[in-house]
Amino acid sequence: MTVSEYRKAKRETVSYISKLQGANNVAIRELYIKQTRKAESVISRLPSRPLSDANRDKIIDALDRNYLYREIKAIIKASVTKGVKRTTDIDARYLKEAFQEAGMTLDDKIDAIFERINTRKEKLYNAEYTPIKVENRARYNLSDSIWAGIDNFSDKILAYIEGEIAAGKDPVKIAREIQQYLRAGPEAVLGRWGKLEVDTSAYRKRLGTAGADYRTQRVVRTELYNSIREADIESGNANPGATGMFNWKLSPSHIDWNCDCPERAAGSPYTKEQIQTLSDTAHPNDRCHIEPVLKDHDAFIKELKDYVNGEGNGIADWAALYGV
Numbered sequence: 665m666t667v668s669e670y671r672k673a674k675r676e677t678v679s680y681i682s683k684l685q686g687a688n689n690v691a692i693r694e695l696y697i698k699q700t701r702k703a704e705s706v707i708s709r710l711p712s713r714p715l716s717d718a719n720r721d722k723i724i725d726a727l728d729r730n731y732l733y734r735e736i737k738a739i740i741k742a743s744v745t746k747g748v749k750r751t752t753d754i755d756a757r758y759l760k761e762a763f764q765e766a767g768m769t770l771d772d773k774i775d776a777i778f779e780r781i782n783t784r785k786e787k788l789y790n791a792e793y794t795p796i797k798v799e800n801r802a803r804y805n806l807s808d809s810i811w812a813g814i815d816n817f818s819d820k821i822l823a824y825i826e827g828e829i830a831a832g833k834d835p836v837k838i839a840r841e842i843q844q845y846l847r848a849g850p851e852a853v854l855g856r857w858g859k860l861e862v863d864t865s866a867y868r869k870r871l872g873t874a875g876a877d878y879r880t881q882r883v884v885r886t887e888l889y890n891s892i893r894e895a896d897i898e899s900g901n902a903n904p905g906a907t908g909m910f911n912w913k914l915s916p917s918h919i920d921w922n923c924d925c926p927e928r929a930a931g932s933p934y935t936k937e938q939i940q941t942l943s944d945t946a947h948p949n950d951r952c953h954i955e956p957v958l959k960d961h962d963a964f965i966k967e968l969k970d971y972v973n974g975e976g977n978g979i980a981d982w983a984a985l986y987g988v
Contacts, residue, residue, distance in 0.1 A: 665758045667958050673754045674955050678916065680750055681892055682951075684743045688888070689881050691739050696817055696877050697846050699727050707825060707839040715826055723825065724818055732814050736880060740806075740887050741789035747888060748785045748895040752778040755903040755956070762905055762961075766968035773988045781898045785891055806887055813880035820876040849875035886948045893943045893954045900956025901936055904982040905964045907957045909933035912942060915951035925952050933957050 665673075703726035710719055756778040760771050824845050828838045900906045911932035914925055928942055929952070939954055946952065958964075971979035982988070 665761045667961050670754065670758050670958060671955070673757075674751070674953075677747075677750050677754065677892075678913075678953050681747050681888065681953075682917075684747055685885050685888055688739055688743050688884050689877075692736065692880050692884065693846065693875075693877050695732065695735050695739075696880075697843055699732060700821065700842055700846060703727055703821075704839040704842075707842065708836045710825070710829065710835040710838075712829060712832075712835065714829065715822070720822055723822060727818060727821075729814055729818075732817075733810055736810050736813070736884065737789055740884050741786065743884070743888050744789070744891040745782070745786050747892050749782050751892055751895050752781050752899040755899040755906075758958075759903055759905055762965060762968055765965055766972050768968075768972045770988060773986075777902055777986050777988075778899060781895060781902065785895060806883075809883045809886075810880070813883045816879040817876050824876075846876055882949055886950070889951050889953070890943070890946065893946070893952075896954040896956065897936060897940055897943065900954075902986065903956060904979055905958055905961075907933075907959050908936060909957040910936065910939040911955045911957060912939065913953050913955050915953070917951065921947070921949075923947050923950070925950065928952070 703723055706722050706726045715723075756774055760769075760774050763770050763774070821842070824842065825838055828841075829835065897910065900910060901908070912925075912928040912934065913932075914929045925947075934942065943954065959967075967977060967979055970977055971983070
C-alpha cells in the first residue's frame with residue numbers, strides 16, 4: 665500500500681462512516697415509531713380536553729424509556745465497532761504490507777496491536793446503566809446525553825398530542841396519525857393549529873424546528889465521529905510508518921457552522937497531544953476527521969529492512985513497546 669493509497673482508503677472510510685450514520689438515523693426513527701405504537705391504546709382513550717398530569721404520565725409510562733436507552737446505546741456500539749475497525753484496518757494493512765516488502769511477515773502480531781484498540785472502544789458501551797465517560801473527552805457524559813435525547817423525544821410527542829387535542833382532533837385519529845408526525849417532522853402539522861406558525865416562538869417552544877428524533881440522532885452522530893477521531897489518533901500512534909503528526913481534515917460536507925474547524929484544518933499538522941485536545945473539544949455534530957501523517961514510504965521501507973537485518977533502530981523500539 666502506497667502513501668496515496670493509504671490516503672484514498674482514509675477518504676473512503678469517511679464516506680463509509682457517513683453511510684453508517686445514515687443507517688443509524690433510520691434505526692433511531694424506527695425505534696421511536698415502534699415505541700409510540702405501544703402507546704397508541706393509551707393515546708386513543710384520552711379525553712378530548714387538555715392533558716392532565718395523570719394522562720401525561722400514562723403516555724410517558726407507555727413509552728419504555730429503559731428499552732429506548734438500551735437500544736440507542738446498542739446502535740452506537742454497533743456503528744462505533746464497525747467504524748473503528750474500518751479505520752484501524754487501514755493502518756494494520758499498511759504496516760503488514762510494508763513489513764512484507766521489507767522481507768518479514770508479522771501479520772498476526774500486527775493484527776493483535778490494532779485489535780486491542782478496537783476492543784477498548786467496544787468495552788466502553790458494555791455496562792448497562794453506568795455513566796459512560798471517555799477518558800480524554802472534555803466534559804462529556806454519554807449516558808446523560810442519551811437520556812436527554814429521550815426526554816426531548818417524549819416532550820415533543822406530548823406537545824404534538826396537546827396541540828392536536830387543542831385543535832379538536834379525535835384522540836383515536838391522533839394515535840393513528842402520530843406516526844406521520846414522526847416520519848415527516850414538524851412540517852406534518854403546519855396549518856393545523858391556527859396561528860401557530862413555523863419559526864414563531866410558540867412553535868419552537870412546542871415542537872422545535874427538527875424531527876422528534878433529531879436530538880438522539882445528533883447524540884449518536886457526535887459519539888460515532890468522536891470515536892472515529894480517537895481511533896485514528898490511537899491507530900496512527902501505533903503505526904511506526906507514521907510520523908507522529910496528524911492533520912485535521914474538514915468533512916466533505918462541511919458547511920459554515922460558525923465554528924473554528926476551518927482554522928483547525930489550516931493549522932495542520934499537529935502533535936498527538938495537540939490533536940487529542942482538538943478532538944476533546946470538537947463541537948457537537950462535528951463530522952471532521954483526523955488523518956495520521958505518514959513517513960516517506962521509501963525511507964520507511966529502508967528503516968524496516970535495517971530492522972530485519974538486525975539494526976537497533978526506531979522500529980526495534982516500536983517492536984519492544986508493542987511486544988512484537
